Amino acid sequence: MLVYSSPRELAAWRDRVRGMGQRIALVPTMGALHAGHATLLRAARAQADKLVASIFVNPTQFGPLEDFDRYPRQLDADQAVCREAGVDMLFCPPREDMYAGDHSVYVVEGRLTRGLCGPHRPGHFRGVLTVVAQLFNMVQPAVAMFGQKDAQQARLIQRMVRDLHMPVRVLIAPTVREADGLALSSRNRYLTEDERRRACALSQALRLGEGAYQRGVRDADEVCRQMRKHCETVAAPVAIDYVEAVDFERLEPVRTLADGVLLAMAARIGGTRLIDNILLGRERILGAFDLV
Ligand code: AMP
Numbered sequence: 520m521l522v523y524s525s526p527r528e529l530a531a532w533r534d535r536v537r538g539m540g541q542r543i544a545l546v547p548t549m550g551a552l553h554a555g556h557a558t559l560l561r562a563a564r565a566q567a568d569k570l571v572a573s574i575f576v577n578p579t580q581f582g583p584l585e586d587f588d589r590y591p592r593q594l595d596a597d598q599a600v601c602r603e604a605g606v607d608m609l610f611c612p613p614r615e616d617m618y619a620g621d622h623s624v625y626v627v628e629g630r631l632t633r634g635l636c637g638p639h640r641p642g643h644f645r646g647v648l649t650v651v652a653q654l655f656n657m658v659q660p661a662v663a664m665f666g667q668k669d670a671q672q673a674r675l676i677q678r679m680v681r682d683l684h685m686p687v688r689v690l691i692a693p694t695v696r697e698a699d700g701l702a703l704s705s706r707n708r709y710l711t712e713d714e715r716r717r718a719c720a721l722s723q724a725l726r727l728g729e730g731a732y733q734r735g736v737r738d739a740d741e742v743c744r745q746m747r748k749h750c751e752t753v754a755a756p757v758a759i760d761y762v763e764a765v766d767f768e769r770l771e772p773v774r775t776l777a778d779g780v781l782l783a784m785a786a787r788i789g790g791t792r793l794i795d796n797i798l799l800g801r802e803r804i805l806g807a808f809d810l811v
Contacts, residue, residue: 520601521608526616526657532608533659541568545660545687547651550574551591551705552600555666555695560604562692563664571658572601573610575617579625580646591705610658617653625649626683628675631770635671635783636794639760647672648679655680655687663687668694668702670781670796674770694795696722702795709791717788720754724762725797728782732799737776739764750786760785760792767798 523529536543544567546559552574564570574597581587594611601609626648631637637644655663665673673691680689694702700722701707701715710718724746731742747762762784766773773780778800785794 520598520606522598522611523608524611524613524616526612529608529610529612529657533657536569537659542661543567543569543571543658544662544664545571545573545654545658546664547573547575547654549576549590549705550597551593551708552597553695553703553705555668555703557600557604558695559664559666559692560601560606562690563662564605566662566664566690567660569607570605571608571610571660572604572606573612573654573658575610575612575650575654577617577646577650578614579618579649580643582640582642585640586706586709591708610654617650626652626679628678631671631675631678634765634770634772635761635763636785637671639785644672644675648675651676652679652683652685655685660687662690664690664692666694667691667798668704668795670767670783670798671770674767700726702793704793706791706793709789711789714789714791717754717757718791718793720750720752720757721784721786721793721795723753724749724784725782725795728764729797729799732776732780739773739776739780742776742782746782746784750784754786754788758787760787 544563546563548556560572576590578587625645627645628648632644665676677689680687696702699719701718727749728742728746736742743762743764747759750757750759764773764776765771765781767779767781776799780799781796783796
């Protein structure tokens, strides 16, 4: 596995690969890799000739009170995960190669960011879209793979690619979970033992919502209320940012549950912000949204 930090080395490698007519798949990450990332990498591996992973803890997507400074950094362990998953080239650029001192151009989305995490993390998606656009330009992948755990992020990137005519196919891979349902996240390691137990409430609430849908309940408000109540009871003390039912295409709230509706939630347990979601009737809409 090649490991590059210099954009110039990356560009030379990329030009060689593309010159041979080979297609590149890209999986952008912030490192602290876990089994969710590994699954994403393996899914991407199957989509192209060469697999690139990037590790960059992107400062512009963290708010001033968020965890940029303490975000876990563990390059050696991450390299082992990448090697194991069949990564051909790992790109770990230093901050100054991504953001010049007078960097001044950002990608801002004005519709899909209005709800869900958007209002709770001002500037977050602007940072995400900007760094992903940079990585797309640098790596020039044919395919990029993102996780459904960050569903809003993935949909935003699909929208950016569509609206800015970026020649990249953006695929979404299913969320990988612990045995008890908790979605894997680099931030789970912040949780104390007690918080870790309470954190199960999120995925339980989503299953509860899905179960109600499967039994024929269609009232979105009613189902979200039940989910919220479950979370407030099981995860207490917990600060819930939102529990919402939105359509996966526009990420706008719906009144009536149907296949293709995303049940999504965000909550803070102790100092840790957790997000999770579930897509209703998933099997039937595979393909429609470029899920793999
Ligand atoms: P991050 O390093 O947290 O920015 O995540 C990098 C990529 O991995 C994003 O596309 C995430 O959506 C994805 N990812 C994170 N956690 C999971 C998970 N539990 N299952 C699947 N994909 C994930």
